Amino acid sequence: MxxxxxxxxxxxxxxxxxxxxxxxxxxxxxxxxxxxxxxxxxxxxxxxxxxxxxxxxxxxxxxxxxxxxxxxxxxxxxxLAQGDQLHPVQEAFIAHDALQCGFCTPGQIMSAVGLISEGHAGDDPERVREGMSGNLCRCSAYVGIVEAVLDAQDKLTGKTERAA
Amino acid sequence: MNRFDYVKPASVAEAIAAASAPGAAYLASGTNLLDLMKGNVVRPARLVDISHLTELTRIEHRENGDVRIGALVRNADLACDQSFARDFPAIAEALLSGASAQLRNAATVGGNLLQRTRCAYFFDPASGCNKRTPGAGCDAREGDNHQHAVLGWSEACIATNPSDFCVPLAAFDAVVEIEGPAGRREIALEALHLLPGSTPERETVLDPGEIIVAIRLPAEARAFARHARYLKVRERNSYAFAVVSAAAGLVIENGTISHARLALGGVAAKPWRAREAEALLAGQPAGPSAFQQAAAAALRDARPSGDNAHKIPLARSLIVRALAAAAQGTPSRMPALPASPFSSVPGVHQ
The missing domain is CATH 3.10.20.30 (Beta-grasp domain)
Structure with a gap:
């Protein structure tokens, strides 16, 4: 069948x-x-x-x-990319060195895009970590990943400066 | 994964007819079922896909104050329904403390009620498991059992129910609406799951072909909205099943508890309602003395089933913590780490 x-x-x-x-x-x-x-x-x-x-x-x-x-x-x-123009989350992962081997990266980026559109995390790194906990990174690039998500979110929401 | 017959019924009635055949299983989002099938833990002959039945996807806030949640509402959608989260904050917190964001986006509330234990021996077809293969013995009894049950277990099975959602549902008198070949019926959530006894393969009271169509919360449960928490101890603080969890709800009038609700997770094959503890709390001042008495009563019948004696004092401590957190008041915003006892909510981290 x-x-x-x-x-x-x-x-x-x-x-x-x-x-x-x-x-x-x-x-x-x-x-x-x-x-x-x-x-x-x-x-x-x-x-x-x-x-x-x-x-x-x-x-x-x-x-x-x-x-x-x-x-x-x-x-x-x-x-995600528009031709050669990377998505802001992709750009942020590069800018913040949010990967090492790269195997988890497509999943991390898609999860980050989802997280940002859900809109519950705000600028709280703890909420970003919690919201990204379904994506494991064996190279442990987590610090860069959280920075990249916050940075990309700022760009996508039109916010230029994030409170510390 | 075994081969199976795949059918996509057009209605609940068609689904029930299709699922009444031997070896049939309902498929909602499949987050638990497909995992089990990939491990050859379950091998359904037929999958009846109900995921597209939009009649089961509504959250209805009824005029009488009840809330009726269609069985195919996604966990994330229920937790983020503002009206629901305001009225039933401990249930929203439990939902958000479970699994990962991706799984909560897919997993349905009906499926959550029917998810299987995460006992490693149940998941391993090479191990003896009375739940998977009746009569095969229980390898968990002499195995790695530090996370297993301390209440309601039997020699045949010491597995726990893994659901967070079910714990506050039990505490707040949720009702499960069921349809099946013999018609429609409803039961208390607390009566859905069975203790193992000598038949651990039978986990719920559902008969073949029966389907959960909705979960209903009674209007009275909203009385606890100002003092309701769900706390969960995990081996890591996110994306992990409960070692022990507690749902607590209080109604406090002039410092005195008038009504209390308490249920535990991670301790038994079903969400464990602690009615004796609830009765002890009523009429007492909301404070440590009452909370400790309640905790002692809730675990009075507990006994280790293996290397898990630590879960008993852990559960007592968590009950005291959950009641104290509830007494202090439901946080105005969902905590950054839902259900974490290590939260930064003032006064909760003692």
Whole structure:
């Protein structure tokens, strides 16, 4: 049996035929659409490396069946930049040296984009740390990650100077 | 992951018909079920995907003061519903102390009620587990059991229920609305989960094909909104299951407690309502003496099931802390670290 899944991936409508309902959104992105920016870390919802936006909300793509997402809009790390112009969160991660090996970085950035649009953290580093706790970094670049999230949030919300 | 038949019913009635077949399981967001399937811990023959049933996604604030939460409301959406968080702050705090932001964005409230234990032996198909395979024995009894149950456990099973959400739901008399092949019924949340006894494979009172369609909070529970907290001790301060947790709600009139609610998490196979402790608190001044008596009463029947005797005094201390925090008053804003006993809320960090 085949299942048809219609998705909008990074703004592009896609109609996909699945011959197996076991395919996760993560495997669909990586193996079928060759969007390998989304990383497979634990594949069990514990590390956050596979974080993408589904209808604007950050989720773990490893714990989502693609077949159940018919009609959804997916944004991956490949969909953030506008041509050569990086997204403010991507720029901030570079500026604040918020990575070492880089494996968790696409998930960290997608999670940060989600966190900023949720709008609950404000300029409190503790709330940013709590809001980003679903993304593990084995290189422990956490200090730079928090700085990058706060900086990008300032730019995205039009705030130029952040209170200490 | 095993192969399965995937069906997408158009209504709750169709879903119930499809899920009444042997080996069928409901799929909401799948944050727990897919994890278990990837580990071959559960192997459903059929998944009945209900995730698109919008009739189950509403939060209704009713005229009589009740709040009815559709089973497919996402954890994050309920916690961030301003009206809900104002009326039931301890429930919002419990939700926000669970899992990660990504998981809370996906996971549903109905699924939360039915999530499985995180006992490592249950998760490991190579281990003996009476819950996974009745009669296989319990490897946790002689294994790494420092996080296991201290109340209501049996020789057959010492696993705990991992839910944070269920703890204040039990404290505040939540009702679970169920539909199934035999019609509609509702039960107290407190009566949903079963203690293990000799049948730990049976975790809830749900019959085959039955589905949780909503969770309802009674208007009376709002009386505790000014003095309600959920506190949770974890091995790390975010994105971890409870070692022990406590939901506390008080109504205080001129310094005296008129009504009290108390429930514990992480201690048993179900959220543990401490009714005797509640009765002791009523009529007493809101202070350490009453809180300590309540804590002692709540853990009176506790006994270690392994290397976990520490959870008993830990639970007592947490109860005292949670009651003190509730007495002090619900914070005007959700703490930066929800449910943390190490929060910077004045007076809570003692």
């Amino acid at each position: 085949n299942w048809t899944v219609r998705l909008t991936v990074n703004g592009e409508p896609r109609t996909l035929a699945l011959d197996d309902p076991r395919v996760t959104l993560l495997d669909l992105l990586r193996e079928r659409l060759h969007l390998t920016g989304t990383k497979k870390g634990c594949d069990r919802g514990q590390c956050g490396a596979c974080t993408v936006l589904v209808d604007g909300r950050r989720i773990n793509s490893c714990l989502t069946l693609a077949v159940s997402l018919d009609g959804a809009a997916i944004t991956t790390i490949e969909g």
